[in-house]
Amino acid sequence: MSSSKVNRIPGRRFLHSPGPTPVPDEVLWAMCRQPMDLADPRVDSTIAACEAGLKRLLGTEQGDVFLYASNGHGVWEAVVENLLPLGGAALVPGTGHFSESWAVQTEALGRRVVRTPWIEGLPIDEAAVVQALRADTAREIAAIFVVHTDTSSGVTTDLASLKRAVDATGHPALFVVDVVASLGAAPFSMDALGADVVVGASQKGLMCPPGVGLIAVNPRAMAVSQANPAPRFYWDWVRRQSELSYRKFCGTAPQTLVAGMQVALDLLFAEGLEAVFERHRRLSGAVHAAVQAWSSAGALGFFCQVPQARSVSVTTVTVPPGTDVDALRSVARERFQVAFAGALGPLQGRGFRIGHLGDQNPASILGCLAAIEAAMTVQGIRFGPGGVEAAVQSLKDWPA
Numbered sequence: 001m002s003s004s005k006v007n008r009i010p011g012r013r014f015l016h017s018p019g020p021t022p023v024p025d026e027v028l029w030a031m032c033r034q035p036m037d038l039a040d041p042r043v044d045s046t047i048a049a050c051e052a053g054l055k056r057l058l059g060t061e062q063g064d065v066f067l068y069a070s071n072g073h074g075v076w077e078a079v080v081e082n083l084l085p086l087g088g089a090a091l092v093p094g095t096g097h098f099s100e101s102w103a104v105q106t107e108a109l110g111r112r113v114v115r116t117p118w119i120e121g122l123p124i125d126e127a128a129v130v131q132a133l134r135a136d137t138a139r140e141i142a143a144i145f146v147v148h149t150d151t152s153s154g155v156t157t158d159l160a161s162l163k164r165a166v167d168a169t170g171h172p173a174l175f176v177v178d179v180v181a182s183l184g185a186a187p188f189s190m191d192a193l194g195a196d197v198v199v200g201a202s203q204k205g206l207m208c209p210p211g212v213g214l215i216a217v218n219p220r221a222m223a224v225s226q227a228n229p230a231p232r233f234y235w236d237w238v239r240r241q242s243e244l245s246y247r248k249f250c251g252t253a254p255q256t257l258v259a260g261m262q263v264a265l266d267l268l269f270a271e272g273l274e275a276v277f278e279r280h281r282r283l284s285g286a287v288h289a290a291v292q293a294w295s296s297a298g299a300l301g302f303f304c305q306v307p308q309a310r311s312v313s314v315t316t317v318t319v320p321p322g323t324d325v326d327a328l329r330s331v332a333r334e335r336f337q338v339a340f341a342g343a344l345g346p347l348q349g350r351g352f353r354i355g356h357l358g359d360q361n362p363a364s365i366l367g368c369l370a371a372i373e374a375a376m377t378v379q380g381i382r383f384g385p386g387g388v389e390a391a392v393q394s395l396k397d398w399p400a
């Protein structure tokens, strides 16, 4: 008889990737349930509660909400398939690896993409967007796909300003916004902004496990989808406009995840959305204070060069050439129980990313920053002193 080795690690492991994010206990408990018969009215009421909660969170009264058993890439695909005919074009303003990934996916689906250049460290280049729209005299661009917070670069674009600039061109393209990384972390209102379509996912600011994608569609975009001859089935919005949950999801709903989402939305509203956003502002301020201190040695730095464009969800920290970021992450994760993310795409190896969105508090942020300092010390990475102290200073006025 061999005795099994117990591998339990005491205490909580901290998750500071910018998605997936930690799932609150209340959400986990809500998912501890048996699946239900498809005709059970509790399935419908759970879905209806999520739809209503998401409309409130997204700030829309006129939009239809569609939920998908998918991740963020799934809802990107839904946008392309519903809004663009085959051969149709979208404008994708460059803001980092995520805007580029959406552009590549759009092209893979047989559509054309007009890009504005991604300027490293900066938000979307408004002037370049305006120029691209003005140059489109044939009005071939049917939609603009805007990533609000690019999770790779840690840059948030001022959507209201961008939308004003777009409107001033008189170009009729639909304004489509990806709030996957900012929903539930930064203020957003679909109707006030005048966005036509908004996409999000469950595993970031919504504090749920991965697996549910969401889309809100206003009547103007719905009409475009209705008129779009491109073949589609699973992703089709018109097909999903139904009272029947089996139709809403084009098949069986991910009941367990939806049950979790209902509770996650309740948690956000119970805290109060303004309080949720303020918490994210303060916690991100603490992370930014630490990174500022780390950068005083000249080796580390902010990827985002515009302080007011630094995301409340995720901070991308640059490292000197030759730094083994994967080894740093392994040390932090395996020795100090804090998981954070590497940099993506063209930034791979040039930095790391600290997620500070979702179910986070001062303890989790201070623990995360201290563990990163510990891991950098182990790895011999040079960083300016006083990062944790700076974070403490920035959090000392935390409301009781």
Ligand SMILES: *Cc1c(COP(=O)(O)O)cnc(C)c1O
Binding pocket: 019, 071, 072, 073, 074, 098, 147, 148, 149, 150, 151, 178, 179, 180, 181, 201, 210
């Ligand atoms: C995470 C993310 C996505 C992709 O979501 P997946 O669920 O990984 O497919 C898309 N856009 C943004 C801004 C993201 O942060």
